[in-house]
Amino acid sequence: MTPPGLQAVHAPTEAPMAQLIDPTGARRPDAALDSWVADVDDTVLAGLYRDLVVVRRLDTEATALQRQGELGLWPPLAGQEAAQIGSARALADDDFAFPSYREHAVAWVRGVDAVGLLTTWRGSAPSGWDPFAHRVAVPQIIIGAQALHATGYAMGLAWEDAESVAIAYFGDGATSEGDVNEALVFAASFHAPVVFFCQNNHWAISEPVGLQSKQPIAARADGFGMPGVRVDGNDVLAVLAVTRQALHRARTGGGPTLIEAVTYRMGPHTTADDPTRYRTDEELAAWRERDPIARVRALLGASAVVDAAAVEADAAAEADRAAAELRAAATGLADPAPMSVFDHVYAEPNSHVERQRERYGRYLAMYDDAADDADGGAR
Numbered sequence: 001m002t003p004p005g006l007q008a009v010h011a012p013t014e015a016p017m018a019q020l021i022d023p024t025g026a027r028r029p030d031a032a033l034d035s036w037v038a039d040v041d042d043t044v045l046a047g048l049y050r051d052l053v054v055v056r057r058l059d060t061e062a063t064a065l066q067r068q069g070e071l072g073l074w075p076p077l078a079g080q081e082a083a084q085i086g087s088a089r090a091l092a093d094d095d096f097a098f099p100s101y102r103e104h105a106v107a108w109v110r111g112v113d114a115v116g117l118l119t120t121w122r123g124s125a126p127s128g129w130d131p132f133a134h135r136v137a138v139p140q141i142i143i144g145a146q147a148l149h150a151t152g153y154a155m156g157l158a159w160e161d162a163e164s165v166a167i168a169y170f171g172d173g174a175t176s177e178g179d180v181n182e183a184l185v186f187a188a189s190f191h192a193p194v195v196f197f198c199q200n201n202h203w204a205i206s207e208p209v210g211l212q213s214k215q216p217i218a219a220r221a222d223g224f225g226m227p228g229v230r231v232d233g234n235d236v237l238a239v240l241a242v243t244r245q246a247l248h249r250a251r252t253g254g255g256p257t258l259i260e261a262v263t264y265r266m267g268p269h270t271t272a273d274d275p276t277r278y279r280t281d282e283e284l285a286a287w288r289e290r291d292p293i294a295r296v297r298a299l300l301g302a303s304a305v306v307d308a309a310a311v312e313a314d315a316a317a318e319a320d321r322a323a324a325e326l327r328a329a330a331t332g333l334a335d336p337a338p339m340s341v342f343d344h345v346y347a348e349p350n351s352h353v354e355r356q357r358e359r360y361g362r363y364l365a366m367y368d369d370a371a372d373d374a375d376g377g378a379r
Contacts, residue, residue, distance in 0.1 A: 025298020036241040057319035079266035082292035086239025098150035114329035144177035154194035173204020193250035201265035218260035233261030
């Protein structure tokens, strides 16, 4: 049954999009893209399959940890694995990624460990990793702000004649934010070496993409004076190809590109959301038929080079190992000292923060006094 007030969304095939592996697992030739993935043989494809399986397992485990009270919140990425893995595997070591709060797979590809993935969501620290060590910024909670950060960083790269590129990840909902549109203007005007990677997962929390965009998001690029590319976001090979192409364009002085990866958020917006209130079972079932992992598994099944069953078993074993590491990391994280919330807010001493620190200290001391009174001052 359709929930009351449900709005229609764009059908996934409503506008053309680049595709190299169709939902059945068949390889589709594309003269414009094949050269960008000419190095991806069946062995490399097996590695991409492993990536997809591992990050889905990590996401499932993190969701379970939140339900069990070990995490305060978790934004699931299920269904969007190919968009994140394909684009992240296209990056050079010195490129810099600016993610939103859902790009756990991007962070994983860039070498962030299990502890780093969970620290923020458990509330143990404001961030989980050193951005410069992994060349990926910490998750941005403010919708679309990372697009401006990526653009500013890219402008700096251009002024320094660097060869590296910035990439900004955001969802379809963020394209209605001023920050993203301002970033697109600045990037085009200053010819910044940046790639804007929009994961159109069809739902900005409970708002369908068809309500906020009456045309494919990639088509908006023309108004900003940059190329727009629409790709099947559930096709890891096509995403790898178009991202490599866009990165090369930026790296060689061609300026920014807007990529729209058409995918679907299979789970809730976050673990605090109930998607059954705004979308149908029929819609979810239709997108399950386009699963990014199933199509790569099917393609590998036709390979004469790799043993698909062995690849699948190895990926499952690695996924289980990674999930166990994630769970151990979550339960092993220590709670931070209450006063540490004021650490590292400013590089220099700040009177406003010091006043807040003093007031919070007095607040905490009230509970110490209450405990002393309760046990007769024995403490």
